[in-house]
Amino acid sequence: MAVQRPRIPYGRQLIEEDDIREVVDCLRGDFLTQGPRVRGFEDALCEATGAAHAVAVCNGTAALHLAAVALGVRKGDIGVVPAVTFLSSAHCLRYCDADVEFVDVEPDTGLVSLASLETTLRDLGARGRSPKVVVPVDLTGQPADWSRVNTLARRSGARVLLDAAHSLGATAEMGGAAKRVGESGADAVTLSFHPVKHVTTAEGGAVLTNDEGLYRDLVELRTFGMHKDPARFERDASDPFVGPWYYETKVLAFNYRLSDIHSALGSSQLKKLSRFVGRRREIARAYDAALDAPPLRGRLSPLRRHAGRESAYHLYVAQVADAGSVESTAAERRKLFLHLAERDIHCQVHYVPLPWQPYYRALAGSDGGVGREYPGAAGYYAASLSLPMFPRMENAEIDRVIEALRQWAE
Numbered sequence: 324m325a326v327q328r329p330r331i332p333y334g335r336q337l338i339e340e341d342d343i344r345e346v347v348d349c350l351r352g353d354f355l356t357q358g359p360r361v362r363g364f365e366d367a368l369c370e371a372t373g374a375a376h377a378v379a380v381c382n383g384t385a386a387l388h389l390a391a392v393a394l395g396v397r398k399g400d401i402g403v404v405p406a407v408t409f410l411s412s413a414h415c416l417r418y419c420d421a422d423v424e425f426v427d428v429e430p431d432t433g434l435v436s437l438a439s440l441e442t443t444l445r446d447l448g449a450r451g452r453s454p455k456v457v458v459p460v461d462l463t464g465q466p467a468d469w470s471r472v473n474t475l476a477r478r479s480g481a482r483v484l485l486d487a488a489h490s491l492g493a494t495a496e497m498g499g500a501a502k503r504v505g506e507s508g509a510d511a512v513t514l515s516f517h518p519v520k521h522v523t524t525a526e527g528g529a530v531l532t533n534d535e536g537l538y539r540d541l542v543e544l545r546t547f548g549m550h551k552d553p554a555r556f557e558r559d560a561s562d563p564f565v566g567p568w569y570y571e572t573k574v575l576a577f578n579y580r581l582s583d584i585h586s587a588l589g590s591s592q593l594k595k596l597s598r599f600v601g602r603r604r605e606i607a608r609a610y611d612a613a614l615d616a617p618p619l620r621g622r623l624s625p626l627r628r629h630a631g632r633e634s635a636y637h638l639y640v641a642q643v644a645d646a647g648s649v650e651s652t653a654a655e656r657r658k659l660f661l662h663l664a665e666r667d668i669h670c671q672v673h674y675v676p677l678p679w680q681p682y683y684r685a686l687a688g689s690d691g692g693v694g695r696e697y698p699g700a701a702g703y704y705a706a707s708l709s710l711p712m713f714p715r716m717e718n719a720e721i722d723r724v725i726e727a728l729r730q731w732a733e
């Protein structure tokens with residue numbers, strides 16, 4: 324008879340009693356939304372990331388959309404996005420009616436390929452279609468090459484929107500110092516607080532920026548595009564229709580606010596960021612050691628790590644060995660996924676390449692992207708499997724995953 328074993332997911336939240344108390348306190352207070360806890364959470368985000376400004380919003384996708392609008396992405400503009408990321412990194416540009424140009428990724432990290440980025444930017448420039456924005460993604464939690472991406476993007480006149488949904492707590496060496504996501508040099512940086520991410524607000528996200536003007540625009544765009552600044556009113560202050568209640572809007576914008584309830588949870592969770600990331604790194608070291616020893620050595624490998632970059636391990640991706648073709652490698656990866664699922668270990672695959680999605684394939688014809696190939700993305704996707712990785716994972720659960728991996732390899 325099969326032994327029932329508790330299910331191990333690939334990721335899940337860790338909510339503790341003090342988190343619950345903060346939420347309950349908020350519910351007992353005066354403000355459920357637009358109160359002091361939102362600002363408190365934003366201040367804590369600045370503290371944790373090194374950013375000058377943070378704008379909390381209702382989810383990470385809204386953060387990307389708001390940032391794209393604030394960076395001036397409009398109909399007919401082009402945004403450059405790596406071929407392997409979550410849908411939102413590209414959808415945010417489509418919400419602005421902009422065209423998406425995908426670039427290939429490194430097959431052994433999933434991070435944007437600088438060679439592919441450089442070629443794509445050059446090709447776009449030659450067609451007189453320089454992009455408005457480049458969207459690097461710190462896939463799995465390892466920072467992309469922030470300084471090179473910033474340089475290449477700006478050389479072609481583009482602004483940089485960093486999707487840091489995976490990398491809160493990561494650092495990358497720039498100019499001899501370890502920089503956090505808020506110090507990446509991007510114009511805007513977005514975070515997500517979905518329960519599988521480093522800290523959670525249930526649903527939630529944020530945009531970080533060091534640009535004062537961009538910050539003011541983001542705040543206004545978050546709340547319908549309303550403002551109460553008399554200096555910018557079209558009506559004169561002496562107008563009887565104007566008074567302390569008066570507001571104006573010049574743009575069509577959104578209600579993308581985060582509530583005080585969510586912010587209370589976020590502030591409480593954020594205090595634990597270094598403990599949570601520390602535990603993620605411990606789990607990564609345990610997987611590393613297992614993958615570097617028989618029978619797994621040569622069968623399953625960790626992603627390549629770039630020197631000077633410390634991953635925050637939103638994901639621990641292991642890659643099955645090249646089986647001769649992407650199809651055979653993908654078949655081997657599927658076998659491993661199913662082998663683990665049979666043992667109640669529920670991994671994930673992050674992500675199906677975006678250019679493969681029917682939605683983006685249907686669009687490719689209109690943007691000259693026809694026939695472009697993404698061998699790095701195909702190779703990355705074929706081999707990759709995200710092993711369970713979450714701060715409340717117990718040592719016995721890590722052992723169970725490693726034991727199941729060894730059974731597959733033997």
Ligand SMILES: *Cc1c(COP(=O)(O)O)cnc(C)c1O
Nearest residue numbers: 382383384409411488515516517
């Ligand atoms: C989680 C995630 C988002 C957005 O997340 P929401 O679920 O909208 O909060 C965006 N990009 C990446 C890479 C993500 O992993």
